Structure formats: C-alpha cells, structure tokens
Amino acid sequence: MIISAPSGAGKTSICYEVLRRIDDAEYSVSLTTRERREKERDGVDYHFVAPEEFEAMVDRGELAEWAEVHDAHYGTLKAKLSGAVERGKVVILDIDGQGARSLKKSYPDSVLIFIFPPSPAELADRLAGRGTEGQESMKARLEAAPQEVENVELYDYVVVNENFEDSVQKIVHIIEAERSALERMRTFIDRYSAEFSGREEGAEK
Numbered sequence: 321m322i323i324s325a326p327s328g329a330g331k332t333s334i335c336y337e338v339l340r341r342i343d344d345a346e347y348s349v350s351l352t353t354r355e356r357r358e359k360e361r362d363g364v365d366y367h368f369v370a371p372e373e374f375e376a377m378v379d380r381g382e383l384a385e386w387a388e389v390h391d392a393h394y395g396t397l398k399a400k401l402s403g404a405v406e407r408g409k410v411v412i413l414d415i416d417g418q419g420a421r422s423l424k425k426s427y428p429d430s431v432l433i434f435i436f437p438p439s440p441a442e443l444a445d446r447l448a449g450r451g452t453e454g455q456e457s458m459k460a461r462l463e464a465a466p467q468e469v470e471n472v473e474l475y476d477y478v479v480v481n482e483n484f485e486d487s488v489q490k491i492v493h494i495i496e497a498e499r500s501a502l503e504r505m506r507t508f509i510d511r512y513s514a515e516f517s518g519r520e521e522g523a524e525k
C-alpha cells in the first residue's frame with residue numbers, strides 16, 4: 321500500500337493509526353539524508369543516514385526505489401520490502417509520486433492511495449501549524465505541492481482528509497477490500513478447489 325500526499329496533508333499520523341488497526345501490517349521505514357526532526361526516532365520514523373552512506377547503498381543496488389525530495393534523498397530498502405512482501409504482510413509505504421511510479425513497475429499489484437488536504441489554503445495552514453520546518457523548507461514544500469497533485473493520475477484511490485478518523489477508516493476499508501480482491505484470493509481458491517476434487521475422487525472410489 322503506497323500512500324502519498326503533499327507535505328502537511330496529515331499523512332504520517334494517518335499511516336500510524338492505520339498500522340495500529342490492521343493486523344500483520346508493517347511500515348516500510350525509509351532511508352533519508354534529511355535532518356531528524358525533534359520528535360522523530362531513528363530506525364522507527366526513518367533511518368537517518370549521511371549522504372555518502374546513501375550514495376553507497378544506491379551504488380550497491382540496495383534500494384528498491386529512491387528519489388530526491390526537497391533537497392534531500394529518500395529511499396526504500398529492497399531487502400526489507402521484499403522480505404515483508406514474501407511473508408505475506410501488508411506493507412505500508414509513505415513515499416512520494418516518483419517512488420510510487422517506480423515501485424508500481426516492480427510490484428504491479430501495489431495499491432496506490434493519494435491523500436488530499438481539504439484545500440490548498442488548509443495545506444498551508446497545517447504546514448505552518450506543524451512548526452517542524454524552517455521558512456525555506458516550508459516554502460519548498462508548498463511550491464512542490466501542485467507538482468505532487470499532478471501525479472494523482474497514477475493512483476488507485478483518493479482520500480480527502482477532512483477528518484482524521486474518517487480518513488483512517490477509509491484507508492482501513494480500502495486495505496480490507498483489496499485483500500478480498502479475486503487475484504489476492506487465488507491461493508485460497510486453488511486450495512479450496514483441490515480439496516473439492518479430492519473429496520469427489522474419494523466419493524467415486
């Protein structure tokens with residue numbers, strides 16, 4: 321599940337609450353070269369790395385995708401992502417449009433959700449109210465928002481974050497519905513059919 325939004329749309333807190341409510345969901349902790357914010361924990365919110373370390377990981381092919389966002393580098397660790405997918409986990413990624421586009425290519429069955437703040441004016445207010453960014457960074461984030469919104473055509477679902485609880489519920493419902501999609505139920509259906517054929521063969525004997 322790839323969740324993207326312009327900075328300040330409320331995505332991070334929504335993602336954490338969704339994770340709390342979905343069994344066997346895992347958060348994909350990204351790498352970043354940006355400065356750690358006061359409330360962030362290394363290894364939980366992000367893996368904070370030096371630009372040289374990030375570059376070395378890119379060179380060694382350890383990232384499933386990476387992008388430059390607001391003058392910093394962000395990336396998804398290949399090993400962690402494929403490990404979680406193989407274990408049948410719902411992996412939640414909070415990444416931008418560039419990352420969403422490239423991961424959709426390597427994982428065609430990924431589901432993309434875009435969160436909109438209710439209006440551009442509200443986005444600016446939220447970003448200012450968050451108080452985590454300096455003037456420059458806030459300006460860059462606001463300027464990037466229209467470009468991020470243009471990417472929306474890539475996504476499968478759109479959630480307008482008018483209200484935190486409603487948005488969380490919508491995303492939980494999307495995840496649950498997607499888990500019941502025919503293609504994701506293939507293993508169950510095949511096992512069910514095999515058991516049926518076994519019973520019929522037994523009855524014939």
Ligand code: 5GP
Nearest residue numbers: 350351386387389394395396414415416419
């Ligand atoms: P922030 O600095 O506000 O935490 O994140 C800035 C932007 O980087 C957000 O749009 C976020 O979704 C994106 N981002 C975070 N991690 C990754 C990642 O691993 N890959 C990509 N492509 N974008 C990411």
